[in-house]
Amino acid sequence: xxxxxxxxxxxxxxxxxxxxxxxxxxxxxxxxxxxxxxxxxxxxxxxxxxxxxxxxxxxxxxxxxxxxxxxxxxxxxxxxxxxxxxxxxxxxxxxxxxxxxxxxxxxxxxxxxxxxxxxxxxxxxxxxxxxxxxxxxxxxxxxxxxxxxxxxxxxxxxxxxxxxxxxxxxxxxxxxxxxxxxxxxxxxxxxxxxxxxxxxxxxxxxxxxxxxxxxxxxxxxxxxxxxxxxxxxxxxxxxxxxxxxxxxxxxxxxxxxxxxxxxxxxxxxxxxxxxxxxxxxxxxxxxxxxxxxxxxxxxxxxxxxxxxxxxxxxxxxxxxxxxxxxxxxxxxxxxxxxxxxxxxxxxxxxxxxxxxxxxxxxxxxxxxxx
Numbered sequence: 001x002x003x004x005x006x007x008x009x010x011x012x013x014x015x016x017x018x019x020x021x022x023x024x025x026x027x028x029x030x031x032x033x034x035x036x037x038x039x040x041x042x043x044x045x046x047x048x049x050x051x052x053x054x055x056x057x058x059x060x061x062x063x064x065x066x067x068x069x070x071x072x073x074x075x076x077x078x079x080x081x082x083x084x085x086x087x088x089x090x091x092x093x094x095x096x097x098x099x100x101x102x103x104x105x106x107x108x109x110x111x112x113x114x115x116x117x118x119x120x121x122x123x124x125x126x127x128x129x130x131x132x133x134x135x136x137x138x139x140x141x142x143x144x145x146x147x148x149x150x151x152x153x154x155x156x157x158x159x160x161x162x163x164x165x166x167x168x169x170x171x172x173x174x175x176x177x178x179x180x181x182x183x184x185x186x187x188x189x190x191x192x193x194x195x196x197x198x199x200x201x202x203x204x205x206x207x208x209x210x211x212x213x214x215x216x217x218x219x220x221x222x223x224x225x226x227x228x229x230x231x232x233x234x235x236x237x238x239x240x241x242x243x244x245x246x247x248x249x250x251x252x253x254x255x256x257x258x259x260x261x262x263x264x265x266x267x268x269x270x271x272x273x274x275x276x277x278x279x280x281x282x283x284x285x286x287x288x289x290x291x292x293x294x295x296x297x298x299x300x301x302x303x304x305x306x307x308x309x310x311x312x313x314x315x316x317x318x319x320x321x322x323x324x325x326x327x328x329x330x331x332x333x334x335x336x337x338x339x340x341x342x343x344x345x346x347x348x349x350x351x352x353x354x355x356x357x358x359x360x361x362x363x364x365x366x367x368x369x370x
Contacts, residue, residue, distance in 0.1 A: 009052070012052060012053075012054065015054055016048075016049055016054075019045070019055070021042075021045070024042060025042035025045065026039055026040055026041045026042045026044070026045065027039075027040045027045070027055065028040075029055065029056075029057070031057070031058050031059040031062055032057045032058060033058055033059075033062050034059060034062060036059055038059035038060065040055050040056070041312075043312070043324070044324065044336070047324070047334070047336055047348075050334070050346070051336075051346060051348050051360065051362065053348060053362065056337075060313060060325045060337075063325065063337050063349070064325070064327065064337075064339070067337070067339050067349065067351045068339060068351065070365065071351060071365070072091045072092075073091070073143070073155055073156045073167050073168065074155070074167050074179075075091060075093075076089055076090070076091060076153060076155065077089070077090055077091070077092065077093040077094065078090075078094075079092055079093065079094050079096070079100055079141070080094075081100060081101055081102050081105070081141070082099040082100055082101060082138060083101040083102070083105050083110070083111065083138070084101075084102065084105065086102065088100070088102045088141050089141065089142065089152050089153060090141035090142060091141070091142060091155060092139065092141070097135055098134070098135065098139050099135075099136070099137070099138040099139065100138065100139050100140075100141050101138045101139070101140060101141065102141050103140040103141050103142045103143075103144040104144075104146070106138060106139070106140035106141070107140070107146065111138065113137065116133070116136055116137045118132075118133060142154070142155045142156075143155055143156040143157075143366055144157070144158075145157070145158035145159070145160075147159045147160070148160040148161075148163075149161045149162070150162050150163075151163040151164070151166065153165050153166075154166040154167065154169070155167050156168050156169075157169040157170070157172075158170060158171070159171040159172070160172050160173070160175070161173040161174070162174045162175075163175045163176070163178070164176050164177075165177045165178075166178040166179070167179045167180070168180045168181075168340075169181050169182070169184075170182040170183070171183040171184075172184045172185065172187075173185045173186070174186045174187075175187050175188075175190075176188045176189070177189045177190075178190055178191075178193075179191045179192075180192045181193045181194060181196075182194040182195065183195050184196045184197065184199070185197045185198070186198045186199075187199045187200070187202070188200050188201075189201050190202045190203060191203040191204070192204045192205075192316075193205050193206070193208065194206045194207070195207045196208040196209065196211070197209050197210075198210045199211045199212065199214070200212045200213070201213045202214045202215065202217070203215050204216050204293075204304075205217040205218065205220075206218050206219075207219045207220075208220050208221070208223075209221045209222070210222045210223075211223045211224070211226070212224045212225070212267065213225045213226075213276075213277070213280060214226040214227075214229070215227055215228075215284070216228045216229075216293065217229045217230070217232070218230045218231070219231045219232075220232045220233065220235075221233045221234075222234050223235045223236070224236045224237065224265070224267075225237040225238075225276060225279075225280040225283070226238055226239070226241070227239040227240070227280070227283060227284050227287050228240050228287065228289065229241040229242070229244070230242050230243065231243045231244075232244045232245065232247070233245045233246075234246050234247075234255075234258055235247040235248070236248050236249065236258075236261075236262065236265065237249045237250075237276070237279060237280065237283060238250045238283075239283055239284070239287035239288075240287055240288055246258040248261050248262075292305075294306070295307070296308075297309060297311070298310070299311075300312075300314065301313060301314070302314035302315055302317065302326075303315055304316045304317075305317045305318070306318045306319070307319045308320045308321060308323070309321050310322045310323070311323045311324070311326070312324040312325070313325050313326070314326045314327075314329075315327045315328070316328045316329075317329050317330075318330045318331075319331045320332045320333060320335075321333045321334075322334045322335075323335050323336070323338070324336045324337075325337045325338075326338045326339070327339050327340070328340035328341070329341055329342070329344070330342040330343075331343045332344040332345065332347075332356070333345045333346075334346045334347075335347045335348070335350065336348050336349075337349045337350070338350045338351065338352070339351040339352070340352050341356040341358075342356040342357070343356045343357040343358075344356045344357065344358050344359070344361075345358075345359050345360070346359055346360040346361075347359075347360070347361045347362065347364075348361075348362045348363070349362055349363045349364075350362070350363075350364055350365075351364075351365050351366070352364075352365070352366055352367065352368075356368060357369050358370040
């Protein structure tokens with residue numbers, strides 16, 4: 001190691017070379033918080049050596065909890081800008097000790113972040129100085145983006161127009177109460193829905209049109225209460241269908257009977273709707289399902305992983321390689337212990353959501369192009 005901290009580098013070299021490993025090349029450790037045993041794989045140790053960090057002292061779930069402890073993506077407050085004095089929407093509640101600027105100002109040249117630089121001193125601990133720096137440097141009110149239009153009550157999102165209460169969204173128009181979606185239009189109350197239009201209460205689906213209460217579906221149109229269906233049109237309360245049309249409660253009835261039966265279905269009656277929702281929940285419990293929802297993967301352990309290889313303990317990972325202990329992450333490589341982000345490489349203990357394109361970064365939150 002030839003870094004800017006030679007004493008640390010020497011100490012880390014001695015630590016890593018002195019590790020006592022088992023016959024597989026890994027090591028069992030005790031989580032310092034839960035006191036439970038967890039295993040550090042040989043692949044993990046190779047990664048830690050590559051990014052120059054010691055082995056973790058917390059088990060994976062506790063490391064994730066630590067990463068998200070300081071995040072607030074979904075609770076919005078009215079507060080006052082420390083820059084302009086205007087009332088703003090922000091993730092920082094009134095009474096917070098942090099200086100908060102409206103995100104348009106925070107991204108502008110109206111202030112200089114370099115004004116807040118300070119010299120490190122050995123007279124106090126690093127964490128005391130880092131905490132002081134956090135209190136002094138202004139924070140953005142929201143993780144917003146200049147591409148958003150008429151979408152004030154949104155966070156961690158970009159390319160939005162006319163959206164309200166939308167979070168973790170990449171592209172969309174006329175969306176309400178939406179989360180973790182991409183490129184949707186005219187949708188309400190959806191989660192993890194991509195490339196869809198005119199949908200309500202849909203989740204974990206892609207390319208839907210005029211669908212209501214559909215889950216784990218792809219390429220469907222004008223359907224109601226579907227579970228794990230592909231390329232279906234005009235279907236109601238059905239599961240595990242492929243390339244079907246005019247199915248009513250998992251039975252083919254034809255166009256005429258389907259349209260006649262659908263005239264008796266009215267979602268505007270709350271009592272009747274709750275009965276249908278309960279029927280749908282029962283349908284899902286009885287429907288056959290595969291153990292994982294992964295697609296086009298190689299050597300992965302996790303769920304909702306797409307077009308990726310060598311992923312261990314991952315969720316919602318796409319187009320990535322050599323990833324471990326991850327929840328979210330697209331187009332990334334050689335990253336461990338991450339939450340979200342896109343286009344990252346050699347990153348560790350990293351939480352980014354929609355920002356990214358960073359290299360060899362550690363212990364960071366919402367950074368971009370670093």
